Amino acid sequence: MYKSTFAKELAHLALEEITKSKATYAEVRCESHWSEEVSLYSKGLERAYSLVERGLSVRVLVGGAWGFAAVSEPTRHDVQVVARQAVTIARIASITQEYPIRLAKAEPMKGIYRTKIGRDPMGVTLADKLEYLESILEHLQRPDNIINACVRFCAHRVHKVFLSSEGADIEQDLTSSGVRLRAYASDGEHMQVRTYPCDSGTILGGGWEVLEALRLHEKAEVVAAEAGDLLSAEPCPAGLATVILMPDVLAQHLLHGVAPLFELDRVMGLGVHEGHRTFLRGDNLGSFTFGSPLVNLSSDGRHPSGPGSFGYDDEGVESERVELISQGCLSGFLSGRESAASLGLERSRGAMRSGSWSEPPATRPANILMEPGQGGDIDALIGDTRDGILLEGAQRLSIDQSGYTFAGTVEQGWRIKHGKKVGLVKNISYRGATVPFWRSCDGVAQASEWTMSGAYHPHAVGRLPVGLGAAPARFAELEVGASPPELVPMNTTTGLPIVLLSPQEIADREPIRPTVSDGSSSGAAGGSSAVESSEET
Amino acid sequence: MRSRDETCRILESALSIATSGVDEAEVSLRGGSIGISQFSRNHLHPSKELNQEQLVVRLWAHGRSIACGTTEVSVDGARECAQQLRAEIDRLTPGTEAKGLPPPQSYSPIMAYDEQTAYLPTIERTALAARVLSAAIRASKGSIGPDIYRSRGGVYASGSFLVGRGGVGSRGELLTYAIANSRGLMAYHPSTIVSARIEMESDGRTSQGWVSSYKLDNISLPELIEGTLNKVLFHAHMGVLPPGTYGAVLDAEAVSSLVQIIGQQAGLAAMMEGRSFLAKGLGQQLVDERISIVDDHSHPRHNGAPFDCEGVTRQPVTIIDKGVGHSPVVGWASAKRWDRSATGHARSDDGLSAGEAASHLVMSGGEASLDTLLSQTRAGVLISAFDGLEVIEPQRLRVVGTTAHGMYAVEEGQRTTPLVGMRFDVSLLDVLSHVSEIGTSRWASGAVVPPIRLNEFPLYASI
Known part of the structure; x- marks a missing residue:
């Protein structure tokens, strides 16, 4: 890790260099990342790897356009070169810039933020980690029908220094730790897998104590037993079903299918180069019914156990809780200074994050939380279900680029009949459309069933933790099955049965376009509260 | 861009430090310089210039292996890594991992480096992006593009131009470009990459195009622009089909994209553990008999590195032959474990091998x-x-x-x-x-x- 004083010295040097240019705004991040992964597999295979990355990045606005440059292991000379490089890039970009970039006003923050950790995960020796993980692996391998098992530990720490030309001066130390357990069972003919808590594992904000609190030895025994039980389970029946999704399955939906929709960059059409879109539009705010009244979602950058918690985003804006859906209605977006100004919003909601010093920030969620409901505990939710399937052990989830639809798989399910779990089912796939799915939510379990988990952001470069909190929830109708849906061959002897879309239906599929404020509209984009990017300012 | 001499000096120095007191050691270099110009819906994003290189050190002792990576690519960086690893490995109880790194290999040279591409100035790269934006704007006005249909809501271009040198993939991922181990293996393969991705969007429809080569002169931007514009702008209406x-x-x-999925699932480890289509498909008629799929890094349109992330020589492998499941691809670790010959297909994860994958696919x-x-x-x-x-x-x-x-x-x-x-x-x-x-x-x-x-x-x- 860099010492704070050295990191700050480098960042100041970069800022000083930029002040020689006509930049109207500049920010410098100097970061040290330390990641560690230890994986143990059956048959003595293991992987123990740590990576230390240090780098500095500069982002500047010159002539209304962005420039960004970064370098690893910077020297004092390097940071000056990188600063000049960023300015040059911005100047070149300004030649073709369609409209000047504006930033919503932000208070220049000064502060220090650190994740609270009980035991530094990097301070635990590899010998201690292996001993602990080996004991868990031993529990995973106990049943005779387990042919392969794996336990993986990971931890990540980043030390960030952020300085801006507006006077922001921030230091942060963010730590997350995670785990995944997996067991493969076989009867010689077929194979089944169970993981804890789901295919991608989980990460939480904190240190080694996070693992100890998860009671992993117990979980290992459950996972191994369930993998074996699945071998003799019935295949999942096909058709429309009422489903109860356990928190790990909901977490997958929150991460891949929900949170991205609220990223204002996407709403403005600014993430299309990476295939990032959303069907939500800026003018949906306050009027669009996303889910049933039981659905309440927020992004909370300060949740105590959230792996995505931070003090300040990568534009130096203080993190906060943003209500995204209130009683089913769209109530907020994840924004940064540029996207907020473009949409005429008063201020950024502190959601500009980057997983690496080598990447400019983009709007990303912090901890996406689905609020618990009044549906009682999980037994009450099951007891209230006449006919349905409980799904757990999230595996894959495919989302289309705009988030209209999804298709996924889970490891196991339980048939529910007359309020009771009556049989285990396997090989489960399901599919649906996002809005009808969330509007069909008719039960959310109480706070005691609420679980926090986390994952690294799937689209961010580097490691960017996102918290995912949910309680079990019930949805009235979802298409499930063990196989793809049966489709009849279309009779095309008279041509294809195409239904043409109207111009309005086509227009509804497009994102809104970033606009240049003429100064007459209200909000940050309207004038005085936004940072002008012209060189005269 | 590090020359062969400089690279060898770093690897040899790192290896001499790392080898001391352990059974075996391996050091590698991955990554390099990357420049990216990005644009979304006719709007230029911040271009990026970055230098992202890593030194990875891996040690074996007492039946255990551990690894450490650092962005400090120097003898000091190697020393720091090796000391940290040795301090950890000496405290471990003996494990069961068999030692045995790949011995020295011979490689057929693959031309994948172009000086002009390696040092393409930022302004020229940005100008390429600007040409795409300009084409989209002109198409919006109807001054270029097919005559059949003029866009109602405008044409919007999104995409990226990436130029890299050293060990950089077409998506900006870091690749191992040099590796040495204590058995005497030494491999070096610098490359360049230029990758242009375009997405055109108009009236709710999209089309994509992607070209990539080690050499800028090998790609035709006008062809790429025309192809994507023609796809998105050739008809006035848009329709829906019933399921x-x-x-x-x-x-x-x-x-x-389908064939690449087959390549990702064609590793020996996945096959032996029952996680691959080859587990029960070897020797079986899997697909139409006119289909053969081969992994061949030396194909002129791939120009892949002649070795994998462990330094093992890449060999062409026929995965599906006339519709029949033929052979998995094999990395060094799997080869040792199941007593097979390695084909140089270890999949890299943070510079370390993690299973196998075929990534230079050719379908008949x-x-x-x-x-x-x-x-x-x-x-x-x-x-x-x-x-x-x-x-x-x-x-x-x-x-x-x-x-x-x-x-x-x-x-x-x-x-x-x-x-x-x-x-x-x-x-x-x-x-x-x-x-x-x-x-x-x-x-x-x-x-x-x-x-x-x-x-x-x-x-x-x-x-």
Whole structure:
């Protein structure tokens, strides 16, 4: 890790260099990342790897356009070169810039933020980690029908220094730790897998104590037993079903299918180069019914156990809780200074994050939380279900680029009949459309069933933790099955049965376009509260 | 860009430090310099210039192996890594991992470096991006593009131009470009990459294009722009199809993403552990007998490194031969574990091997052009590209995904109305068993593959 004083010295040097240019705004991040992964597999295979990355990045606005440059292991000379490089890039970009970039006003923050950790995960020796993980692996391998098992530990720490030309001066130390357990069972003919808590594992904000609190030895025994039980389970029946999704399955939906929709960059059409879109539009705010009244979602950058918690985003804006859906209605977006100004919003909601010093920030969620409901505990939710399937052990989830639809798989399910779990089912796939799915939510379990988990952001470069909190929830109708849906061959002897879309239906599929404020509209984009990017300012 | 001499000096110094007091050691270098110009909906994003290189040190002692990576690519960085690793490894109880790194290998040189591409100035790269934006804006005004249809809401270009040197992949991923180990293996393969991705969008429809090469002169930007514009701007209407099974022509880009899934699932470890289609498919007729799939890094359109992330020489491997499951690809660790010969296909994860994958795929083709395949279709769909693909059952290569980027009706042998994308859930083995015609192979989105015509392709929900 860099010492704070050295990191700050480098960042100041970069800022000083930029002040020689006509930049109207500049920010410098100097970061040290330390990641560690230890994986143990059956048959003595293991992987123990740590990576230390240090780098500095500069982002500047010159002539209304962005420039960004970064370098690893910077020297004092390097940071000056990188600063000049960023300015040059911005100047070149300004030649073709369609409209000047504006930033919503932000208070220049000064502060220090650190994740609270009980035991530094990097301070635990590899010998201690292996001993602990080996004991868990031993529990995973106990049943005779387990042919392969794996336990993986990971931890990540980043030390960030952020300085801006507006006077922001921030230091942060963010730590997350995670785990995944997996067991493969076989009867010689077929194979089944169970993981804890789901295919991608989980990460939480904190240190080694996070693992100890998860009671992993117990979980290992459950996972191994369930993998074996699945071998003799019935295949999942096909058709429309009422489903109860356990928190790990909901977490997958929150991460891949929900949170991205609220990223204002996407709403403005600014993430299309990476295939990032959303069907939500800026003018949906306050009027669009996303889910049933039981659905309440927020992004909370300060949740105590959230792996995505931070003090300040990568534009130096203080993190906060943003209500995204209130009683089913769209109530907020994840924004940064540029996207907020473009949409005429008063201020950024502190959601500009980057997983690496080598990447400019983009709007990303912090901890996406689905609020618990009044549906009682999980037994009450099951007891209230006449006919349905409980799904757990999230595996894959495919989302289309705009988030209209999804298709996924889970490891196991339980048939529910007359309020009771009556049989285990396997090989489960399901599919649906996002809005009808969330509007069909008719039960959310109480706070005691609420679980926090986390994952690294799937689209961010580097490691960017996102918290995912949910309680079990019930949805009235979802298409499930063990196989793809049966489709009849279309009779095309008279041509294809195409239904043409109207111009309005086509227009509804497009994102809104970033606009240049003429100064007459209200909000940050309207004038005085936004940072002008012209060189005269 | 580090020269061979400089690279060897760093690796040899690092190795001499790392080898002391352990059974075996390996050091490698990955990454390099990357420049990216990005744009979304006719709006330039901050271009990026970055230098991202890592030194990875791996040690074996007492039946254990541990590794450490650092961005400090120097003798000091290697010393710091090695000291940290030795301090850890000496405290460990003995393990059971067999030692045995790859011995020195011989490599056939592959030309994959171009000086002009390596040092393309930022302004020239940005100018390339600007040409795409300019084309989109002119197409919006109707001054270029096909005459058939003028966009109502404008044409919007998104995409990126990436230029890299050292060990950089076409998506900006870091690749191992040099490696040495204590058994005397030494490998060095610097490369350049230029990768242009474009997405055109107009009136709710999209089309994509991607070209990539080690040499800037090998890619034709006007052709890429014209191709994507023509796809997005050739018809005034847009339609929706009901769910059902349709005859389909898959363009090479769509076939490419399916074939790459096959490559990802073709490793020996996955096969031996029952997680691959080859687990029960070796020697079995899996797909149409006209289909053969080979992994060949030396194919002129791939120009891949002659070694994998462990320094093992890459060899061509026939994965599917005339429709029959033929051979898995094999990395060094799996070769040791199951007593096979390594084919140089270790998959890199943070510079360390993690399973295997085939990533230089070539699928056999026929003689027909895409237009010929379309002309033979009375009523069906043309799928230009797939999106959101996820493998949900690797044993059967069952895949879910969407046809988000360019699906069109084909009527009386002609491409007609653009269609709203649809979802599907298919077994690739089933799909590739119902091929009625195979077109001419070409490079498309990372693989050399042909377009194909299918008797049936199930599509079940519009997106």
